[in-house]
Amino acid sequence: MTPARAGRRTLRQIFAWPAVIAVLSTVGLLSALLGDGIWDGVSWVVLAVPVALYCGFVRRGA
Structure with a gap:
């Protein structure tokens, strides 16, 4: 038995989530x-x- 095919x-x-990432x-x-100080923390969190x-x-x- 195969699962029901999802809609198109x-x-x-x-590409929504790959674009956000x-x-x-x-x-x-x-x-x-390009940044120092707080920007280093931002980069760590975002990466x-x-x-x-x-x-x-x-x-x-x-």
Whole structure:
């Protein structure tokens, strides 16, 4: 028995989260390169998001 096929998804639905992760990574990298002080903390937090997502998906087995 096969699972029911999901409905079609638009390009916006497919690429929404990867685009958000790309923007966060860009902000994190730019803040690390161009800023000091608080920007270093911002870069650590923002760049930890993709790593945390990856670890969560690996742990979940997705």
